[in-house]
Amino acid sequence: MRENKNMSESPSQAGKEIPAKKQKLSSDENSNPDLSGDENDDAVSVESGTNAERPDTPTNTANAPGRKSWGKGKWKSKKCRYSFKCVNSLRVTLYECHSQGEIRLLQSYVDADADENFYTCAWTYDTNTSHPLLAVAGSRGIIRVINHITMQCIKHYVGHGNAINELKFHPRDPNLLLSVSKDHALRLWNIQTDTLVAIFGGVEGHRDEVLSADFDLLGEKIMSCGMDHSLKLWRINSERMQKAIRGSYEYNPSKTNRPFVSQKIHFPDFSTRDIHRNYVDCVRWLGDLILSKSCENAIVCWKPGKMEDDIDHIKPNESNVTILGRFDYSQCDIWYMRFSMDFWQKMLALGNQVGKLYVWDLEVEDPHKAKCTTLTLPKCTSAIRQTSFSRDSSILIAVCDDASIWRWDRQR
Amino acid sequence: MAPHKQSSSGGSHPVGFGSGGKANGLYQSSSAVMAAAKKPNMQLIQADHELFLQAFEKPTQIYRFLRTRNLIAPIFLHRTLTYMSHRNSRNNVKRKSSKVDNLLFKVEKMRGEQETHSLTSNLQLTFTGFFQKAGKPSQDSENEQNSVSLEVLLVKVCHKKRKDVSCPVKQVPTGKKQVPLNPDTSAGVQAKTGSFPSLLVPSIEFEPSNSHMVKSYSLLFRVSRPGCPRTQINGLANGENHHSRDFSEEVVNRKRRSSSLREEGETTFVAQMTVFDKNRRLQLLDGEYEVSMQEMEECPVNKKRATWETILDGKRLPPFESFSQGPTLQFTLRWTSDSTDRSTAPVAKPLATRNSETNQDTRPSTLRATHTLAVKESLNADVQTRREQILAEPRQKLRIFYQFQYNNNTRQQTEARDDLHCPWCTLNCRKLYSLLKHLKLSHSRFVFNYVPHPKGAKIEVSINECYDGSYAGNPQDIHSQPGFAFSRNGPVKRTAVTHILVCRPKRTKPSLSEFLESEDGDREQQRTYISGHNRLYFHSDCCLPLRPQEMEMDSEDERDPDWLKEKTVKQIEEFTDVNEGEKEIMKLWNLHVMKHGFIADNQMNEACLLFAENHAAVIVKHSLCRNFLLHLISMHDFNLISTLTINQAMARLRLLQSQAAHGDGEEDEEEEEEDWETAVESQPELDPDPDPDPSEYKVCSDETSNGCLENGNQQEGS
DSSP states (O other): OOOSSSSSOOOHHHHOOOOOOOEEEOOOOOOOOOOOOOSSOOOEEEEEEEOOSSSOOOOOOOOOSSSSOOOEEEEBBTTTEEEEEEEEEEEEEEEEEEEGGEEEEEEEEEEESTTTOEEEEEEEEEEOOOEEEEEEEEEOEEEEETTTTTTTEEEOOOOOSEEEEEEOSSSOOTTTEEEEESSSSSEEETTTTTTTEEEESSTTSSSSEEEEEEEEEEEEEEEEETTTTTEEEEEESSHHHHHHHHHHHHHTTTTOOOOOOOOOOSOOOOEESSSSSSOOEEEEEETTTTEEEEEESSEEEEESTTTOOOEEEETTTOOOOEEEEEEEEESSSOOOOOOOOOSSSSSSEEETTTEEEEEEOSSSGEEEEEEEEEEESOOOOOOOOEEETTTSOOEEEEEEETTOOOEEEEEO | OOOTHHHHHHSSSSSSSGGGGGGOOOTTOOOEEETTTSSSOOHHHHHHHOOOOHHHHHHHHHHHHHHHHHHOOSSSSSSGGGGGGGGHHHHHHHHHHOOOHHHHHHHHHHHHHHHHHHHHEEEEEEEEEEEEOOSSSSTTTTTOEEEEEEEEEEEEEEEEOOOOOEEEEEEEEEEEEEEBSSSSSSSSSSGGGHHHHHHHOGGGGGOOSSSOOEEEEEEEEEEEEEEEOOHHHHHHHHHOOOOOHHHHHHHHHHHHHHHHHHHHHHEEEEEEEEOOTTTBBBBBOOOEEEEEEEEESSSOOOTTOGOOOOOOEGGGGGGHHHHOOOSSEEEEEESSSSSOOOOOOOOOOOOTTTTTOOOOOOOHHHHHOGGGOOOOOOOOHHHHHHHHHSSSOOOOOOOEEEEEEEETTTTEEEEEEOOBOOOOOOOOOOOHHHHHHHHHOOOOOEEEEEEEEEEEEEEEEEEEEOOEEEEEEEEHHSSSSSOHHHHOOOOOOTTTTOOOOOOEEEEEOOOOOGOOOOOOSHHHHHHHOOOSSSOOOOTTTOOOOOGGGGGGOOOOOOOOOOHHEEEEEEEHTSSSSSSHHHHHHHHHHHHHHHHHOSGGGGGHHHHHOOOHHHHHOOOOHHHHHHHHHHHHHHHHHHOSOOHHHHHHHHHHHHHHHHHHHHHHHHHHHHHHHHHHHHHHHHHHHHOOSOOOOOHHHHHHHHHHOHHHHHHHHHHHHO
């Protein structure tokens, strides 16, 4: 087992390659917890504080390329502190980034079911109490919402027929949660009223696992992608969806005996298979443009329709796409590798399967000439599945298959 | 009284070989049957004990847990069970004579009585002493302080009002006293009775206050002992418990660490006793009491979050060992009518348990603040059982031998008890029949067989292999937000779907013979009984759990699902060889057919008329009349409808048209008329099929009007 418990610093090596950045190796939790008592039948058992003397038994060592048996992590900033979260087999761990490169373990949550394997997480907040909330989901297809202030799992949503690959919150409505699943569909939940607003999928939906999805900046549309090589656009500013969202807020299960009727959106508002020739495992909006990647060593920047077409007037049967640019890299041909952008959409980061980190500075005149910086470390050699920037893009966190977390601080 | 007290049974049996260190109290004084013969070596016994634990430890833990939970949040009351009817002190004699009209009068009378009761009696507390075992005998520490300061508070838990989150609690200080610390109970107590500190709680305090309805009263004792070296307690426990697992050692260490962090100031011990419970029943009768005190941690636990969950490892906390181990407060309680009468304070006799060293395996009292609730509860239970015993009829000497069989019934251990308490939940069953019935029904993880015994009864206990441990509760609870395990805060209402089925089977006369090991039908008996509606359904379209209220609605109606409608519309939209008007009619028509599920040719007449009826407005609005007519005619060409139908359908449209045109003026109508003409004229041109003979039309229409079946057959044949 990897034992990178102590924060070992190797600024010298890093310093040679990229003088601007320094790196820290942080601790990680990949030990096997044995506190899952059989009495808590449907709960996430809570465990907090640092527990250094836990026995570390290897849980997930098999990570054959292309299969999901790794931890994926991401962070989001919270208030003035930097607190990020790493989901890791059946464990959800909360860390906090301090200045001076320190990473402190705050809390760790373990699912009661030993078969659970968390894949993804997303931050939001409670609109009543302003508590930060954390939604996590994984192989069992159950979404759990954790309030780390009260240290409780406050909600859970059952419904997806299979594993959940990504969770996203609406950029403007903190109660709307989007989940994408192996069951070929996306679901939009209202976590305030515990209603399922809509299911995106079916007749013309994805024909295989949905791997990733993203809301656009205003939360008017969703772009999803999956194993069927396709990217699909779902508008949620349509009258039908707006009505459904309003209805979900008005629905009160204690006042009515009728179930809330979820919208079944079978027909995307745009769909293409022309961008990638393989699993599309990550998609993000960049303004009205779309960044997406497959396991073909390139992130493609494209837009639906012709160059001059407006994204909001694209017809569902539009067959044209315009590719605007590519960000090339190497040794990243396994799937489930996520790139990330900072909040201001000026930095783009992606790790590859040998532990190399590519960072593009998008703040240039010509997007073709985006500056690429490669961050490498001798010790970081396994696939970096996920990356994440802090809100002010000063810190970059990378999470590896060997359950290590790497923190890069920007120094200029 | 409780299974933890081994002294009652231990003496009469071959002494265990000391391997019981890890066992919890119940199996302490077990005797291996084989062991009686020779002196087996320790390893064998250890192995045997391991087997024993393997078999019985887990279910016992579960039943212990359930016992505690049932004390805190009862699911049912034992006294309501038929076989426990003797526990029910209520009788229904008065029921016949009671009248509704008298209710108010009765209540008023009762209230009056209560008030007079509380008015006349003040609660007098005389404190004998505060006992805390220290590492050294107290006489060595002469120069140490020999009294502690005690504060008595009256806690009033008021009724929760709608706006309140939790029950409002009022604490009324009743006084502070210096209480002797570890007084020498063996000598000269009687002589000094008068000098014991005494406190009086005036009766006015127990009167209902006007702002809040007080639900229950309880006494809160708070003892602060200045400069008490905390580590001493832990040190003692640690020293005594040589074979304690390192886990507990670690706890002790942690405690030590935390205590060293704190300043060497006061240590506060608390205990709480209920005076009046929420039914305004007096819980504390006159008598001598010894209260086990708990050390107060600095972080008081939110009452809401202090649930029974945390007490789980309570097996290391037998409630009665706290009396011999932990700090206790002794006092005499009296209800007096005269507040000035202090000299006649009752004599406090030393309690026997205090100094009698039992050879019990004392465990470190690893109490944390979260345990206090449990301790309180067990304390209450203790008081209750104490009272129970007083009330119970003179006990007949009945010895119950529990014979634990394990390892495929090849081994057994026996434990004897002199009372009829359930060994798992300490419930006093009072009768052998009730005990057996209780064991069988409440502890179905075990199999109990009754064997008559000259001295009493023998109960064979073995593991029930057929026990179905799956979740037997309401499946709705699992899916409710935020999860049943977190939300359960006392008894909960069952879902609306649960219907109560009343079944009155013929009760057999209670007989001990029903517990004898039966030869046949054994399986039947061991099965757990599950009642209620335990099935959960899911919506077929979104896989969400179905609420019981939603069961009447069918979410599975799939004749014309929305997606299929949308798909149809989209596909028609993609046609390139038809014009927009035709597309519209095609969409309308196809959805119409889909909705009503027309499948046969002979339904077409009806279908067309219904279509005209339903969609006339849309057709007129979008000026699709000619397209519709074209459609009708081509259907006629295929021998599907008669001309009569065409006429009727178009008449319907025209009626609507004329109504619509009425406001617009007559020009429109003429125009429409013209349209119609042209439509008829243009029909043969548009029709791709070879023109059918007009005469044929007639024949067909006749046929269809005469007999639809023939028409259908003909169509199929051609």
